[in-house]
Amino acid sequence: MRAEHINPFIESVYELFNTMLQGKVERGPIGVSSGNDSPRDIMAIIGISGPTRGTIAIGFPAITALSMVGRILGTPVTVIDETVSDGVAEIVNIVAGSAKAKLNTDASRPLDLSLPTVVYGDKYDVQYPSKAVWLEVPFTSDLGDFNLRVTFETVPQ
Amino acid sequence: MKALVVDDSGVMRKVLIGALGRANITDVDQAADGKEAVDAVLAAEYNLVLMDWNMPNMLGIDAVRAIRASGKTMPIIMVTTEAEKGRVMDALKAGANNYIIKPFEPNTIVSKIQEVLAKAS
Numbered sequence: 001m002r003a004e005h006i007n008p009f010i011e012s013v014y015e016l017f018n019t020m021l022q023g024k025v026e027r028g029p030i031g032v033s034s035g036n037d038s039p040r041d042i043m044a045i046i047g048i049s050g051p052t053r054g055t056i057a058i059g060f061p062a063i064t065a066l067s068m069v070g071r072i073l074g075t076p077v078t079v080i081d082e083t084v085s086d087g088v089a090e091i092v093n094i095v096a097g098s099a100k101a102k103l104n105t106d107a108s109r110p111l112d113l114s115l116p117t118v119v120y121g122d123k124y125d126v127q128y129p130s131k132a133v134w135l136e137v138p139f140t141s142d143l144g145d146f147n148l149r150v151t152f153e154t155v156p157q
Numbered sequence: 158m159k160a161l162v163v164d165d166s167g168v169m170r171k172v173l174i175g176a177l178g179r180a181n182i183t184d185v186d187q188a189a190d191g192k193e194a195v196d197a198v199l200a201a202e203y204n205l206v207l208m209d210w211n212m213p214n215m216l217g218i219d220a221v222r223a224i225r226a227s228g229k230t231m232p233i234i235m236v237t238t239e240a241e242k243g244r245v246m247d248a249l250k251a252g253a254n255n256y257i258i259k260p261f262e263p264n265t266i267v268s269k270i271q272e273v274l275a276k277a278s
Binding site: 015016019020021022069072073074082083086087089090093094096097098100101108110111113115 | 165166167168172213237239240243258259260261
């Protein structure tokens with residue numbers, strides 16, 4: 001996985017902020033994630049399958065998740081509950097869906113998204129498959145900080 | 158004017174119900190997957206359906222096919238993250254009338270709903 005492979009996902013985050021979130025976002029430097037540090041309260045995860053397969057995860061501190069879901073709904077959200085879980089799942093779904101259209105140049109071999117999964121808690125580790133390289137990008141925004149992690153590989157035809 | 162909003166995300170259903178409200182459509186039912194959508198459409202008359210693609214139990218595109226196979230002709234707008242051209246073409250071929258790609262600007266979806274309803278009337 002090369003660093004530029006994460007660019008469609010970064011672009012999708014910007015699109016999300018320019019449209020549904022109507023906010024400002026800035027990305028930090030792209031790095032390699034070890035998976036052993038999970039300083040986030042909520043992580044939304046989704047898989048891509050097909051000629052390219054991989055996983056996309058967005059980690060949010062609770063305050064960011066509340067702000068982002070509140071902005072989407074147009075009403076303040078103050079408690080981490082099913083609505084917030086549902087909202088962050090939709091956020092990762094939108095980011096991954098938008099990016100996969102940019103990644104996929106072969107119309108005869110479409111990419112498919114899994115249904116998103118949401119993990120809560122600040123004490124979890126993510127155990128990656130041994131050969132997987134995860135790229136990580138931190139973001140700052142007017143709705144709070146969050147990070148994006150992506151790993152994928154191209155499956156030979 | 159009665160609409161059906163189909164999405165497995167409750168948050169997205171609320172967003173879409175809000176957009177329908179701004180288009181003066183307040184009589185709205187909800188379904189959380191394609192199967193529920195087909196059941197709802199067979200049990201009631203709707204003037205408009207907003208349909209997600211990726212959902213458990215039955216995909217939105219399969220629900221569109223089932224709705225059209227049942228003879229129902231109300232406008233169906235796909236509202237989905239599936240942005241590839243091939244997917245858009247598949248949806249239109251299956252019987253969807255229009256296509257909105259997530260993420261969308263709130264005003265865009267209201268005008269698209271109004272445009273589709275104007276064309277259908």
